[in-house]
Amino acid sequence: MRILLTGISGQVGAALLPVLGRLGTVVAADRARLDLARPQAIAAALDALSPDLIVNPAAYTAVDRAEDERDLAFRVNAEAPGAMARWAAARGVPLVQFSTDYVYDGGGTQPWREDDSTGPLCVYGASKLAGEAAVRAAGGPHLVVRTSWVYAASGANFLRTMARLARERSELRVVADQIGAPTSAALISDALVKVLASAQDDIAGRFAAASGLVHLAASGETSWHGFAAAIVAGLRARGVPLKVEAVTAIATADYPTKAHRPANSRLDLGRLSTVFGVTTPDWEAALQPELDRLAAELRG
Ligand SMILES: NC(=O)C1=CN([C@@H]2O[C@H](COP(=O)(O)OP(=O)(O)OC[C@H]3O[C@@H](n4cnc5c(N)ncnc54)[C@H](OP(=O)(O)O)[C@@H]3O)[C@@H](O)[C@H]2O)C=CC1
Numbered sequence: 001m002r003i004l005l006t007g008i009s010g011q012v013g014a015a016l017l018p019v020l021g022r023l024g025t026v027v028a029a030d031r032a033r034l035d036l037a038r039p040q041a042i043a044a045a046l047d048a049l050s051p052d053l054i055v056n057p058a059a060y061t062a063v064d065r066a067e068d069e070r071d072l073a074f075r076v077n078a079e080a081p082g083a084m085a086r087w088a089a090a091r092g093v094p095l096v097q098f099s100t101d102y103v104y105d106g107g108g109t110q111p112w113r114e115d116d117s118t119g120p121l122c123v124y125g126a127s128k129l130a131g132e133a134a135v136r137a138a139g140g141p142h143l144v145v146r147t148s149w150v151y152a153a154s155g156a157n158f159l160r161t162m163a164r165l166a167r168e169r170s171e172l173r174v175v176a177d178q179i180g181a182p183t184s185a186a187l188i189s190d191a192l193v194k195v196l197a198s199a200q201d202d203i204a205g206r207f208a209a210a211s212g213l214v215h216l217a218a219s220g221e222t223s224w225h226g227f228a229a230a231i232v233a234g235l236r237a238r239g240v241p242l243k244v245e246a247v248t249a250i251a252t253a254d255y256p257t258k259a260h261r262p263a264n265s266r267l268d269l270g271r272l273s274t275v276f277g278v279t280t281p282d283w284e285a286a287l288q289p290e291l292d293r294l295a296a297e298l299r300g
């Protein structure tokens with residue numbers, strides 16, 4: 001089986017690259033081989049790459065910048081996955097498309113279930129939701145994997161931002177009224193390989209059993225403030241010299257950003273376990289190996 005993997009310079013793609021090889025031959029496609037900003041060129045590129053399975057974590061992920069780059073965000077996050085899905089559907093090739101908690105409007109306090117209604121608050125979320133719809137509309141075997149708050153010891157993410165600020169500043173001020181599950185890229189790749197392995201004999205059938213949509217995130221919940229506090233405590237416990245003295249909980253209203261973000265990003269993980277038999281570790285447990293790696297880097 002030839003598995004096409006996009007986004008290999010990103011967090012999730014980089015984590016998947018070394019492990020997808022257990023399931024087949026990985027064909028890695030970076031931006032030079034498959035540019036998602038040029039959806040019209042995708043079918044020809046896929047003809048040349050000739051995959052039997054497509055895993056597409058590549059995306060436009062700059063949430064605030066997307067408010068000013070709507071066209072580009074929609075091309076990369078919606079039109080390109082649509083083009084991939086149409087190519088795949090015509091050949092019966094299964095497609096795994098990643099999506100986000102930002103498709104929800106953030107209301108309430110209960111974990112979202114996959115069949116709850118969506119209502120993105122920002123351009124990024126709307127573009128990802130349009131990508132989901134385009135994949136579904138193509139009508140081929142597909143699985144949309146909605147995850148949340150992705151980080152890794154490397155890459156551009158909240159973990160590294162907090163680690164940098166904690167060395168530069170005496171106080172971190174972080175929103176405590178947005179609740180979700182920080183999810184490491186390593187957790188996502190472990191769980192996705194289990195999903196694909198459990199489905200291997202009948203990928204299309206298993207994807208259909210999930211109605212083509214599944215939440216996949218760490219278990220448990222916290223706020224961005226709780227995540228920041230765990231990062232600071234964890235780095236300090238590992239001997240990383242930090243300047244920070246206080247991690248202060250603030251309200252979203254006190255941290256104005258261009259894009260609006262959901263207050264409630266909790267994802268119900270029931271379908272992941274009932275359809276695929278996969279459960280995920282608690283967010284704080286999954287954070288520890290990433291802190292080990294980051295602390296080793298920062299201690300030099
Ligand atoms: N990051 C997060 O917090 C969350 C992410 N998600 C979703 O999970 C998936 C993986 O995210 P993550 O790994 O964190 O993303 P990253 O931002 O770490 O990586 C994005 C990847 O997409 C690639 N990419 C961007 N634009 C293009 C393009 N025009 N053509 C080809 N490749 C492109 C980047 O390549 P290059 O290096 O060339 O720019 C990079 O490899 C995405 O679908 C995202 O929407 C869901 C929830 C949370």
Ligand SMILES: Cc1cn([C@H]2C[C@H](O)[C@@H](COP(=O)(O)OP(=O)(O)O[C@H]3O[C@@H](C)C(=O)[C@@H](O)[C@H]3O)O2)c(=O)[nH]c1=O
Pocket residue numbers: 061062063099100101102147148149150157158161172173174175178224255257261
């Ligand atoms: C840096 C910083 C951020 N914040 C807030 C802003 C925001 O509400 C929250 C997280 O900040 P970020 O900019 O990392 O968040 P953001 O880039 O919006 O993260 C999102 O990325 C996309 C791709 C997703 O799909 C989402 O699941 C989510 O992970 O923390 C503070 O309160 N204080 C700070 O010092």
Ligand SMILES: [Mg+2]
Pocket residue numbers: 061062063
């Ligand atoms: Mg960000």
